[in-house]
Amino acid sequence: MxxxxxxxxxxxxxxxxxxxxxxxxxxxxxxxxxxxxxxxxxxxxxxxxxxxxxxxxxxxxxxxxxxxxxxxxxxxxxxxxxxxxxxxxxxxxxxxxxxxxxxxxxxxxxxxxxxxxxxxxxxxxxxxxxxxxxxxxxxxxxxxPYAGTFPTMGERVLIGWNASREAARAVGDAMPILAKSKRLTVMAVNPAPGANGLGDEPGADIARHLARHFNHVEAAHISTRAIEPGDTILNAVADDSCDLVVMGAYGRSRLRELVLGGMTRYMLQHMTVPVLMSH
Missing domain, CATH: 3.40.50.620 (HUPs)
Structure with a gap:
């Protein structure tokens, strides 16, 4: 669309x-x-x-x-x-x-x-x-974000990928913007193993799908318990000079995110570049 x-x-x-x-x-x-x-x-x-x-x-x-x-x-x-x-x-x-x-x-x-x-x-x-x-x-x-200036938006995009319905919806909704991007990075943070997880190559499936549309897609994954997953995403945004994050919102209830913490809540509080979200 x-x-x-x-x-x-x-x-x-x-x-x-x-x-x-x-x-x-x-x-x-x-x-x-x-x-x-x-x-x-x-x-x-x-x-x-x-x-x-x-x-x-x-x-x-x-x-x-x-x-x-x-x-x-x-x-x-x-x-x-x-x-x-x-x-x-x-x-x-x-x-x-x-x-x-x-x-x-x-x-x-x-x-x-x-x-x-x-x-x-x-x-x-x-x-x-x-x-x-x-x-x-x-x-x-x-x-x-309420602070900062954003002369570009969508040229260098980081996709936060966890293979969820919400993440798939966000990628689909972002396709018109992704089509005009210069670089796409699919990032999986602490990918879950198993048949319902991200497999042996986390992010590879969605990167392969996107590569059939665009020819500038990379996939990466990070496993760490040392820092907040949201900080991992924001560090990657800074390191790669990304100007947009695409991610699914609320893979679990807002109450559970409030009690346990979650990526959506963290990004809404700490974002440094525009974030496209879908649920």
Whole structure:
């Protein structure tokens, strides 16, 4: 499937400009339509307090929200203009729950581009949560780190492979991006043995499949208990100057990942480059 319809979440954070710029470049590369989605949110206020808020304060809040939405629209419009997407773009500003609205609108796109959650954000202000979107939207998500700049994305790709359904889904969803890459590395970390594992040559099967599509595929595997598997992936990203990670999300329940730890949760917290995830 080609990438022809992209959705990018635009917000009020400093990271938004880089995210929108990346989404615009991706739309250009794939001759795709780009939709910008801004979600107006409110800090939750108990009903008994909200009833006492003067009308003048409500009007001031509405004016502030309108100004913030217009600022976000200006950021999106500038990226659209700069990348020649004026005839292939759309702007939406809606009020409500960020994760729910993003999931619903994301179902009508090929890829949802969203920001990594910054742990330093105002905790009471809702933001789209990638860990929920990957379940709720039914579409692949591209999570862009809240720190850093990403002038390229998808030229040097690392695929985190564990032979799971989720990993296979992520590879399939990423194929349009992989087709434009210059180098693909399949990485298996602590591969499981046995018939249901990765076999004697971990990653070789998926690398062989990808090599029938592309001629620049490598396979590697690492077995170590000395460091976190997520750190192993991130070290490989740094060593090979990768600019995208592709991986399946949540091969086990979110509760088990919360209790036991897991690759998905770790990458969502520690990513250094954009990560394409599917479930």
């Amino acid at each position: 080609a990438l022809k319809d992209l959705l990018v979440v635009v917000d009020d954070t400093a990271a938004s400009a880089e995210r929108v710029a990346l989404a615009a470049r991706l739309a250009v590369a794939h001759d795709a339509h780009l939709t910008g989605l801004y979600i107006i949110t409110h800090t939750p206020i108990p009903a008994f307090i909200e009833a006492e808020i003067p009308e003048s304060v409500r009007l001031q809040q509405q004016a502030t929200e309108k100004a913030m939405a217009e600022k976000a629209a200006g950021l999106f419009d500038e990226a659209v203009r700069r990348n020649g997407l004026s005839g292939r773009s759309e702007w939406r500003a809606l009020a409500g729950d960020p994760t729910q609205i993003t999931a619903v609108h994301g179902r009508y796109s090929d890829l949802i581009i969203v920001g990594q959650v910054n742990p330093a954000r105002v905790p009471d202000l809702p933001v789209p949560l990638p860990e929920d979107l990957v379940f709720d939207a039914g579409r692949p998500i591209l999570v862009v």
